[in-house]
Each structure stands twice: as C-alpha cells, then as structure tokens.
Amino acid sequence: MSARTISLNSLFASAAGAAPATVLLAMVLGIGVFQPSFLSPYSLSVLMRESSPILLLALAQTGVIMLGGIDLSVAAIASLCTILLALLLPPLGVWGLIAVLFVGTAAGMAQGYIHVAAQIPSFVVTLAGMGLWSGIALSIAHTTIPVDQGYAVVGWMEASLLGVPVSFIFGAGVALLLWLAMRETPFGRYVQAIGLGERAALLSGVSVGTVKVATFAVAGLLAGITGVALVARTYSGNPSAGSSLLLPSIAAVVIGGTAITGGVGGYGRTVIGVLIITVLRVGIAIVGIDPGYEPLCYGLVLVCAVALTMDRTRLAVVK
Amino acid sequence: MVLAQVERLRSRASIVFVSHRLDEVLQVCDRIYVMTNGRCVAERNGREASRDELHALMFGQQLAEEYRRDRAARHPGAVRLSVRNLCCGASCQGVSFDVLGGQIVGLAGVEGSGRESVCRTIFGAEEPSAGEILIAGHKVRLGSPADAVALGIGYVPAERRVEGIVSGMSVKENMTLTHLHVVQRGVVLDRSRERRLVGHWINQLRIKAPSSGALAGQLSGGNQQKVALAKWLIAEQPRVLILDHPLRGLDVGAKAEIFRRILELAEKGIGVILIADALEELIALSDTILVMRDGCITDCFNESDPPPQPSMILKHMI
Numbered sequence: 019m020s021a022r023t024i025s026l027n028s029l030f031a032s033a034a035g036a037a038p039a040t041v042l043l044a045m046v047l048g049i050g051v052f053q054p055s056f057l058s059p060y061s062l063s064v065l066m067r068e069s070s071p072i073l074l075l076a077l078a079q080t081g082v083i084m085l086g087g088i089d090l091s092v093a094a095i096a097s098l099c100t101i102l103l104a105l106l107l108p109p110l111g112v113w114g115l116i117a118v119l120f121v122g123t124a125a126g127m128a129q130g131y132i133h134v135a136a137q138i139p140s141f142v143v144t145l146a147g148m149g150l151w152s153g154i155a156l157s158i159a160h161t162t163i164p165v166d167q168g169y170a171v172v173g174w175m176e177a178s179l180l181g182v183p184v185s186f187i188f189g190a191g192v193a194l195l196l197w198l199a200m201r202e203t204p205f206g207r208y209v210q211a212i213g214l215g216e217r218a219a220l221l222s223g224v225s226v227g228t229v230k231v232a233t234f235a236v237a238g239l240l241a242g243i244t245g246v247a248l249v250a251r252t253y254s255g256n257p258s259a260g261s262s263l264l265l266p267s268i269a270a271v272v273i274g275g276t277a278i279t280g281g282v283g284g285y286g287r288t289v290i291g292v293l294i295i296t297v298l299r300v301g302i303a304i305v306g307i308d309p310g311y312e313p314l315c316y317g318l319v320l321v322c323a324v325a326l327t328m329d330r331t332r333l334a335v336v337k
Numbered sequence: 338m339v340l341a342q343v344e345r346l347r348s349r350a351s352i353v354f355v356s357h358r359l360d361e362v363l364q365v366c367d368r369i370y371v372m373t374n375g376r377c378v379a380e381r382n383g384r385e386a387s388r389d390e391l392h393a394l395m396f397g398q399q400l401a402e403e404y405r406r407d408r409a410a411r412h413p414g415a416v417r418l419s420v421r422n423l424c425c426g427a428s429c430q431g432v433s434f435d436v437l438g439g440q441i442v443g444l445a446g447v448e449g450s451g452r453e454s455v456c457r458t459i460f461g462a463e464e465p466s467a468g469e470i471l472i473a474g475h476k477v478r479l480g481s482p483a484d485a486v487a488l489g490i491g492y493v494p495a496e497r498r499v500e501g502i503v504s505g506m507s508v509k510e511n512m513t514l515t516h517l518h519v520v521q522r523g524v525v526l527d528r529s530r531e532r533r534l535v536g537h538w539i540n541q542l543r544i545k546a547p548s549s550g551a552l553a554g555q556l557s558g559g560n561q562q563k564v565a566l567a568k569w570l571i572a573e574q575p576r577v578l579i580l581d582h583p584l585r586g587l588d589v590g591a592k593a594e595i596f597r598r599i600l601e602l603a604e605k606g607i608g609v610i611l612i613a614d615a616l617e618e619l620i621a622l623s624d625t626i627l628v629m630r631d632g633c634i635t636d637c638f639n640e641s642d643p644p645p646q647p648s649m650i651l652k653h654m655i
Contacts, residue, residue, distance in 0.1 A: 202525040204517040211514055215503035221462065221494055222503075222515045222568060223486030281505055 038275045038290045045297045053304045059181055066186035069296035071096075071247050073189040073289065075260065075267035076274075077196060078240035080288045081233045083271050084200070086213045086280025087133070087140030089234065091147035092241040092267065095125050096260035098155040099245025104255025105158070107168035115171050119242045125151060126238015130231035140234075155257040164254045175250035185247050190289070192240070197285040209233060213280030262313075269316045270295040272323040282327075295319070340365055357447050357655055359388050389648065413624070413640075414438030416474065417608035418490070418577045420459065423468035428454035429632040431468070434625075436577055436608035440640075441599070443611045443623030445650050451632035452612050453495070456579045459610070460492040461485035472576065486515060489576035491569035493583055495612070497558065501565035504554025508546045509535045511553045511564050516572035538567045542598065559591025566598060577608040584618060596622065616647040628653040 050057045075092055082089040099118050106114030125147070133143045165172075175185040200206035208229045211219040220226045241260075248259045274291025276283025298315060343352055343365050356362050362369060366383040371394040379394045418436040423429060429451035436442050444452040457463040459470060461479030469476050472488050479485050482492070494500035502511050512535050513520050520531040535549045542563045546556055553564050562583060569575050583599065584592045599622060603609050613619045619626060624640040628650055636653040638645045 204521055204526060207510065207514070207517060207526065211503050211506060211510070214505035215499065217496075217500045218503045219514070221460075221482055221492060221500050223483045224514065225481070225483040227481070 038273060038287060038294060041273075042290055042294045042297065045294065045301060049297065049301045049304060056300070056304060063178065063181055063183060065296055065300055067183040068300065069292055070183065070185035070189045071244050071251070071260070072263055072266050072270060072295060073186070073292045074192065074240055074244040074247055075263050076270040076288050076292050077189070077193055077285060078237040078244065079267050079271050080276060080283070080285055081196070081200075081209065082140065082237050083268075083276055083278060084209050084213045084280055084283060085140075085230060085233055086216065087230075088268070088278070089126075089129070089144045089237050090141060090264065091125070091129060091144040091151055092237055092244070093260040093262075093264035094148040094151035094155070095122050095238055095241035096244040096248060096263070097257055098122075098125070098151045099242045100248050100252075100255035100259040101155045101159050101163060101257055102255070103172070103245060103249045104163035104165050107165055107171060107249075111168045112171050114168070115246065118245065119239060122242020122245065123235050123239040126241065127231055127235035129238070130234025133234065134227040134230050152257065152261070159255070159257055162254045162256045165249060169250075169253060172246050172250040175247055185250065189247075192243070193285050193289050200284050205229065205232070210281050214282070265313055265316045265320070266295050266299070269320040269323065272327060273319055275327060277327045278324050359391050359655055362391070363388065413440040414606055417472070418459065418610075419469075419471040419474075420455070421469040421471065423455065423458060423470065424466045425454050425458050425463055426466055427632065429458070429629075432629075432632075432634055433468075434627055434634070434637075436610060438576075438606045438608050439603050440625065441603050441609040441611055441623045443613065443619040443626040444629060445616065445619055445626055446629035446654055450629040450654065452629045453581065454632075455629075456492070456581055456610060456612065459485070459577075460490055460579055462492075489573075491515075491575040491578040493562070493565050493569070493578070493580045495582035495585060497561055497565060497586070498554065502553040502561055504552065506553060507550045508539070508544070508553050508556070508564055509549040512538060512549075512567045512571060515568045519572045534571055538571055542567055543594070557591070559587045559595065562587065562591070562595055563598075566595070570602075574605060575607055577610065578602060579610045581612045582614060583611070584613060584615070616650055620644055620647065620650070626650065630654055 046057075055061060075096060078092045079089055099122050102121060103114060103118045106117055108114075110117065129140075129143050129147045132138060133140045175188060177184045179187060200209065208219065208224050211222070211224060212226055212229060216226060244260060244263070245255075249255055252259065270291035271283075271288050272278055272291070273294050274283065274287035274289070276287050276291075295316070298319070299312060302312060302315060303309060340361060343354065346352065352365075354362065354366055363383065363386065369381045369383055369386055369391070370377050371379040371381070371391060381390070381394075415438055416435050417438050419434075421433050423432045428449075432451070432455055434442065444455065446452045454463060458465050459479075461482045461484050470479060471477065472490070477484075477488055479488075485492070498504055503514070506514075509531060513531055517526070520527050520534060522530070532549065538544075539546065539549060544556075544560050544563045544567070546560060553561060556564065566583075569578055580599065583595055587595065596618070599609060599611070603624075611619065611622055613622070626638040626645065627634050628636040628638075630653060636650075638650070
C-alpha cells in the first residue's frame, strides 16, 4: 500500500514538473494557429513587456509560498512604492529610488517579524498589511502623481535590447539569481526545509524565525522593485497601481507548479507560470473575450492549480 | 474526589476507568484489563489482583539481561550539562541533575510525568519558568533550539516522521540540515563535499537507502531513526545528545542496532539523556536513572548501585 502511494506521489511529482511547460507550449502554439501574428517578434516583445510586473511580483510571492505562507500585501507595497517613487524621484533622483526600495524591504520585514514574533498566520498579517499599505498610499495621494523630473533613473526599464524589453531581461535576471540562491545556498535549503516540515526544521536547529523574516523582507524588496517597474511603465505613481496584479501573481506561482502548502517548487517554475498567465491574458484578448472576464480566469486557474498541486497528506485538516 | 464521584455513580451507571495509577484502579475497579503495545494482555478480577501482578503484566516479565552492558569499561568525564531547580509551568517543578561526558542518564516516568518537558526545555524548545541550565559550568539562556545546537546540544525527538526528519527532503538534505555550514564554501553549498560526508555516514551507520537522494520519508523506521541520529554526528561531536524514545516503533533488528549506536555515542564521550518506555531498555542502557512523577524527580538510581529491577522504578513512577 505504501509502495503504491510512493509511486503515485513520484508520478504526480514528475507530472507536476513537466505539466506547466507543456501547457505553456500548447497555449502558445494554439493561439499561434488561431492568430499567426501572435508569434511575430513584435507581439512576443509586447507579451514580455506585459509580463514583467507580474513576473517581479510573482517572484516576491514565490519565496513566501515556498515557506508554506502567503503574502497578500505585495501588490499594496508595490502601489505604495509607486506613490513614494513619484514623489521622491524629482527631488532626490537615484537616492529616491534607493529610499523607496528600502521602504519596501522594511515593510516586508516588519510583516515577517510580526508573523514570527506574535505567531500570527502570514495570511492574516499580510491581509492587515495590505489594508495598511494601501491606506498609507491613499492618504499620501488620492490619485495619479505624474513623474515630471528624474524619470531617467527608472526609464531604462522601458528600453529594449535587441528587441527584448529590458524590464523582462531584468525580471529574468532576478529570477535566475533567486533560483540559484534557492538551489545553491544554505538559506535556500532552510526555506525548503521549513516549507516541507517546519517542526523538524526547528528541532534540527534551523533559525526558523530569522529565515522567515528574511524571506518576507526579500518579498518586500521585490514588491518595491515591481513598483519601480510600474512607474517606468506609466510615468506616474498611483495608489492602486499594483492592486490588479495580486491575483495573477499568486495564480502564476501555483500554476507554475509550486505547492501552496510550501516546500515544493521554486523560482524556475514561477517563470513558466508567469508566462502561462500572460499568454492567457493576451489570448483572452485575441480570442475576443471581454477583458472584464480576466479576473474570473485567474480565479479558475488558481483553484484548479491548487487542487492539482496541493499536498493534502501534510495537512491534518484542510481549513 | 473523583473516586468518590465514581463510587456515587456506580449504582446508576457502568464505568470504564482508564488509569495508570494502580492504587486507584485496584480501589474502584471490579474487572481489570491490562493493555500493552495496543493489545489486551490480561483480564483480572478487581478484588483478587495485586499491584505487583499488574506491574509485571504491564511491563513484561522478562528482564533484558542480554542488553546488560559492561559498565566497568567506561569512565565518565567532566560535567557536560547541569540542570538546577528547573521549572516549566506545571509540567516540571524543581528538577536538578548533572550529565557527565560519556554518561547515559535515563529519565523514567509515565507520559505526562514531565520528562519530555525537561528534555524540550534543555533543547530550547520550551521556555523554562524558573531554574538554571549550565553547560560545562556556564549558565546559558536558550531562546530557541538554534541556540541549543550552537552550544552543542542535540535532540532526536520521539515523533520521528514529523519532528525527527523532514519527510519530503532527501536523506542527504536531512543529514546536513543541522550543520550546513560544514558543507558550505563561500556563500554556496559544496555539493561534492556534502555527498562525500553523507556517503561516509551512510556507511558508518549502515543506513539502507536506495541512494542519498531518496526521500527520507520513504525509508523504514529504523533507517529514518539513523538519519535523525546522523544529523547530529556529521559535524563536531555534540556535548549532549537527548534521545526521546529512540527505539519506539522499531523492529527487533533495528532496535538492537540503534541500541549499539547509543552505547557507542557514550563511549565517544557524549553525554546522553535518554527517554524510553520500556524499562528493561532504560535499565540496560542507562548509567543513572532518574525517576519522575508529576514533574518532580522521585528517585535516582546511580551507577554505583546495583542495577534496579523494573518494579523498583515503577514504584516511584506511579
């Protein structure tokens, strides 16, 4: 009986590893047949440009989900950072950029600290954080703040290199760096251990609290970088600039094959997941479905992906 | 108080009374079933049964004479760990003892006697409400297991699959999890060094696994226990190793092997704190046995004394 469970599990594991890439390929080819111009270099570069904020935000989310938690505040932190950046870029230039990234990191770190020190579930802390950060963003500015000076500090992100958007190259570079860190460093090993078995990791002497706070801090930093990418894209800051990205970023992580229960998956899978979500988004438009249905699709994708990848054997009760 | 209620109710209701306090059982019960290891081993009439007979039925007649170790061969070293007047809430009150290098200290007691609590407190997993922990004579404050590990304390928990190993990680990753710094080069992991180190210990402990990359959760219980043990041994030797039910749920062969490993650890000079349910095993392995009941140490059998009989220990446990 146990032998059968094990072989089934490994079958699921290998299927979960290859399935997202297969889905992505099938979608690209499918849409390509339906609309051949979809595969043109121009349209692919639009696709990549479109995907980079979701990519950055999904990378922020991946580390936290690998721990077995979730960070609902990343989009709100990104929005807050667009506002702060729009305000600070004109007077401070590059120092404004550094200050904003610092704020993002500190916000993530604070949430991680509260999660660990007060032993509150991460989804509660970050749900409260989501309210707090968007509240602060709204109290600073009710509406769009245009960036009239100092745009050059962030504008490089919107440039293209050999037809590939720099923002996408940047996002892919960050993903590669994080992927290496997760695979090759003790820190990455600790994150996986906590996601797979927090009690055992704790009792093996892993500094679970420190690892968690650091992971949330990285999530905050990446959310801040997402904010920077959004300012580069829109030449402005807006208190709700990132809010529509929360759902697709979480959907991207799980459709890529990272288990919502933690430990299994990683940054490489998130890149695939982000591409699937973006192709889905563009595909919806090409097929002629009203873009208003977009969130509905993300919701369906999220539920189906979690249903397929969640490891129920590790939860006594599904709450 | 409770017993009076039971007496009052027995005219109106049938009562199932579950207890390890044999005096109470003998006082109120008409019929007694003795269970060990999930099986009902005996049925006795409440008026005719005696305390000693129940003891013997609960813990098995046969003494583990074959396990008796050669005590004279070893020389306990300096004091590794001292616990002074340790209290943690209601579960342990004023516990004091020393662990010497190379000594195996057995903690006897029933579930809830506080012995698990003492171990978890020494490992930093529970906060003491009062008292001191001294390592090599220096007072220490243990805020988390990570602090305890840094001071050379290891812990093999009773809940092997949930606490002893990360089931979803490989044998290799489990074995190096505690001491990743020894397979680290710069900021990254040195995989070939990790493979060599793990390979050495897989041979040393004769861990049977398809490969060092196999998931630890797929190994048999005995091999999982060896993995849980190995992670404390691959780096510098721990000063003190706490073993919570290291033989629980293992088959006879695996038991004998882990048993030998524990003796080897002590011979290497590690101070061992041992919890075991089977008193024969505890007596056979331990130099000193501390008996706990209701959070206090009720008796102590030293290595200079003749080895105690299980019934002598039970008297102070229950």
